[in-house]
Amino acid sequence: MKNILCNIVNPVSPEEIQFLPKQVISISESKISAIIPLPEFQGILDEDRSNEYALPGFIDLHTHLSQYYIRGFYEPALLPWLNKYVFPEEERSKNMAYAEKLSREFFSAMRKAGTTTCVIYTAPYFTACDIAFEIAKETGIKALIGMTMMDMNCPENLKQDSNKTLEDSILLYEKWHGKNTDLDYIFTPRFAPTCSLKLMKEVAKYAVEHNAWIQTHLSENKEEIELVKEIFGLKNYTEVYQKAGLLTQHSIFAHCIHLSNEELQILAENKCKIAHCPDSNFFLKSGEFPLQKIENAGIEYGLGSDVGAGTSLNMLHHTKMMNYRQSSYPVLPAKALYHITLGSAKLLGLESKIGSIETGKEADIVFLKPQRNYPLENNGISQLVFCGQDFSITKTLAGGRN
Numbered sequence: 001m002k003n004i005l006c007n008i009v010n011p012v013s014p015e016e017i018q019f020l021p022k023q024v025i026s027i028s029e030s031k032i033s034a035i036i037p038l039p040e041f042q043g044i045l046d047e048d049r050s051n052e053y054a055l056p057g058f059i060d061l062h063t064h065l066s067q068y069y070i071r072g073f074y075e076p077a078l079l080p081w082l083n084k085y086v087f088p089e090e091e092r093s094k095n096m097a098y099a100e101k102l103s104r105e106f107f108s109a110m111r112k113a114g115t116t117t118c119v120i121y122t123a124p125y126f127t128a129c130d131i132a133f134e135i136a137k138e139t140g141i142k143a144l145i146g147m148t149m150m151d152m153n154c155p156e157n158l159k160q161d162s163n164k165t166l167e168d169s170i171l172l173y174e175k176w177h178g179k180n181t182d183l184d185y186i187f188t189p190r191f192a193p194t195c196s197l198k199l200m201k202e203v204a205k206y207a208v209e210h211n212a213w214i215q216t217h218l219s220e221n222k223e224e225i226e227l228v229k230e231i232f233g234l235k236n237y238t239e240v241y242q243k244a245g246l247l248t249q250h251s252i253f254a255h256c257i258h259l260s261n262e263e264l265q266i267l268a269e270n271k272c273k274i275a276h277c278p279d280s281n282f283f284l285k286s287g288e289f290p291l292q293k294i295e296n297a298g299i300e301y302g303l304g305s306d307v308g309a310g311t312s313l314n315m316l317h318h319t320k321m322m323n324y325r326q327s328s329y330p331v332l333p334a335k336a337l338y339h340i341t342l343g344s345a346k347l348l349g350l351e352s353k354i355g356s357i358e359t360g361k362e363a364d365i366v367f368l369k370p371q372r373n374y375p376l377e378n379n380g381i382s383q384l385v386f387c388g389q390d391f392s393i394t395k396t397l398a399g400g401r402n
């Protein structure tokens, strides 16, 4: 048992953040066993963090572990950037020692940034993905991890045989699904331009039968959209995934910038989820996420760092970008924070376990210290979103572990 005195900042809804000053959080093994206001607390304090804020560990809905080292390598368009930087870098993860070093540094950086749950693409190699699981397991971090699948239109060293990549993905699923409450496998066809319809259909069939998670990219860049139409001869991008059977309530589509109203409706009808990655979208000049239209369509979404096109693993940075990358629609700080915590927990079906600091939930907590004493109950929440760099992350607990 450990008792920590701090000030709790808890997301309640996209409109509301609860501020609870001077609370003692009691942690027993991996969980929060009690939250007691300081005047009522009668035990012994282990840590006095009365000048710090405690937020639920952040959730990153979309990131590429395999691209962690190439953040900031500039090429302002998706397809040339993939060819010039991403594919050569992902090939390096064929080497086991490289993949292990990369995974260790990635998870360590993620924790330092306050993220305790993430949805990850690894390089297209069985061992690179398996190593990522092994290292995540040591850390207490929650993750959905998937091996990127590509069976066409990519460099030879990355191209997989359609049957083999499906077999490897199923092996990884069987190895990691249901074995550890913190980790699960997510089927990961990279995106339509590098995946045959046959492969995507097989993935969808297996995933639907097993109620498994799926992730891919959708409608990020205009050139990409034209390429998809050319390859598959269909009227829009979403129709390709629909034909493959990939539109499920457990499917997370990254970006979704240039969708027609018809496509939005199809995604909504199928209860598909969206990972919104504003930093990446402007790094690659992909375009502006139609946030208001997505909300009006009633599609669930959350924020993703999309490292390496995203420049940072720090999700507070992405809350600010969520606001800044809407040219006229103001995103309130409470909403931005909600989409890196409770909102994304709900999207993943994990709200009874993570997403807010409550008794019975996992002790996934990030502690932030302001440079000076911000009065969080007033405009301090805004300062957390817009001046996140002024708060230092002093500690991240993932399942109660440092």
Ligand SMILES: [Zn+2]
Pocket: 062, 064, 217, 254, 306
């Ligand atoms: Zn991505």
